Amino acid sequence: MKKIPFLQPNLVKQESFSPYFSQIEKTKKYSNYGPLNTRFENRVIAENFEGRGGVLTVNNATIGLMLAISGSMRKEGRYAIMPSFTFSATPLAAMWCGLQPFFIDVDEDSWCMNESLLAEALDNLGDETAVVVPYATFGTNLNLDYYIQLHDSGIPVVIDAAPCFGSIGKQGAFSKDFPGVSVFSFHATKSFGIGEGGLLYSGNKGVIQELRRAGNFGFSEDRESVQMGLNSKLSEYAAAIALATLDAYPAKVQERQEIYKWYKEAFLSLPSLNYWKLQHTEGTIAHQFMPALCPENENSELYIKLLAADGIEARTYFSPACHQQKLFSPFKRTGMPVTDSLSGRILSLPLWEGMEKEDVHRVAGVLSKGLSQ
Structure with missing residues (x-):
């Protein structure tokens, strides 16, 4: 694999x-x-x-x-x-x-x-x-x-x-x-x-x-x-x-944008991913990875395990959020309903130069099967 x-x-x-x-x-x-x-x-x-x-x-x-x-x-x-x-x-x-x-x-x-x-x-x-x-x-x-x-x-x-x-x-x-x-x-x-x-x-x-x-x-x-x-x-x-x-950077950004586009197409084309949410972004982005939110009633850690079982590494930036961490928890803050939801549902998916479209489809395929696996 x-x-x-x-x-x-x-x-x-x-x-x-x-x-x-x-x-x-x-x-x-x-x-x-x-x-x-x-x-x-x-x-x-x-x-x-x-x-x-x-x-x-x-x-x-x-x-x-x-x-x-x-x-x-x-x-x-x-x-x-x-x-x-x-x-x-x-x-x-x-x-x-x-x-x-x-x-x-x-x-x-x-x-x-x-x-x-x-x-x-x-x-x-x-x-x-x-x-x-x-x-x-x-x-x-x-x-x-x-x-x-x-x-x-x-x-x-x-x-x-x-x-x-x-x-x-x-x-x-x-x-x-x-x-x-x-x-x-x-x-x-x-x-x-x-x-x-x-x-x-x-x-x-x-x-x-x-x-x-x-x-x-x-x-x-x-x-x-x-x-x-x-x-x-x-x-x-x-x-x-x-x-x-700097000499090579425009081509790097273009490739990353193309991989991000493959992800978006996959999320739109697979009905089982309709309940996932992508970030609303502005302008052109030099993507570092692919962030996505799993459905509200589910937890990202479960998908981390599903992906790992298929040989796919993912992360959860940013979970825990800062206010949930020991060092920062005493500091003042507003209510955090959105941040709390994001930190429980966020998945950071692979995105790097050299990824192929089949890799993206494989990641999306594991996510689309979801917790029914």
């Missing part, structure tokens, strides 16, 4: 990045915002963001969130408002910045933070709000206009855009021109995977300049620490892999 793994990272091959490695040997620059790192940042701004705003590479996205939150938050605030339906890195980053997560339920269709509940929380918390940290669930495009309005009203916004590099919305590249900060992940499991790394984007170049200094120990030009800082720098070797990945 052919095994179908959940994810199968497909980083660029050695022949693609070895010319860049040769340049490192010539320059003897290995870190500290080196020439390859600068070339990558310049290409991303030109090719992805139409020359608008600024970007900053980081050695991983969790550090990137910490850097962005600490540099954006209102110092008198206590709370980082965020969804509970997100990865643990989101609340952990806020806690490292000395803040308490305040968890908000999500919209039942987009699975992103419920804007009405967020507005209510902002009214109730007032000046105690330090920052708002929406998560762009599974790469979908957020209601960016709403978060621009929040930012313009004086409420700092840092978008956890971990799976969004390559996603395209009505404004163009995800979060283009957003005056706050968006944080992208380049972890090996992401569609733009380089092993480990990340990227910060802001439509405001000045914001990125401040974060760049903070990411280098808060050093001034005289190498004196003049502000709070840490070491978030990406190595030149990682930047080399990022450059090689």
Whole structure:
């Protein structure tokens, strides 16, 4: 029986990045915002963001969130408002910045933070709000206009855009021109995977300049620490892999979109899957995996076992949700009826470059037989 793994990272091959490695040997620059790192940042701004705003590479996205939150938050605030339906890195980053997560339920269709509940929380918390940290669930495009309005009203916004590099919305590249900060992940499991790394984007170049200094120990030009800082720098070797990945990325995104399309067709064509629910997404997404909700009266763990029995690996992102986890359970939150339902029913299905249509049909076939097996 052919095994179908959940994810199968497909980083660029050695022949693609070895010319860049040769340049490192010539320059003897290995870190500290080196020439390859600068070339990558310049290409991303030109090719992805139409020359608008600024970007900053980081050695991983969790550090990137910490850097962005600490540099954006209102110092008198206590709370980082965020969804509970997100990865643990989101609340952990806020806690490292000395803040308490305040968890908000999500919209039942987009699975992103419920804007009405967020507005209510902002009214109730007032000046105690330090920052708002929406998560762009599974790469979908957020209601960016709403978060621009929040930012313009004086409420700092840092978008956890971990799976969004390559996603395209009505404004163009995800979060283009957003005056706050968006944080992208380049972890090996992401569609733009380089092993480990990340990227910060802001439509405001000045914001990125401040974060760049903070990411280098808060050093001034005289190498004196003049502000709070840490070491978030990406190595030149990682930047080399990022450059090689950028060359091949459009084809990778296109293939992933085609596999996602096969899944959608399968869910629509099989009557027994009519009671399953797919996420309502906006724009073009660089899909990391295929999320789906099993019927309301069923539990995803049972389907995990059914798939495993057929040699298919699946996961349950995000179950448990953050507010259900030991570390985060004491923190304040809204009611969580939607998040609780999602976390009990969510299935994360295999999606990776090289998957064949027959693989998708096999996954859908196991799900369609359901609990009658």
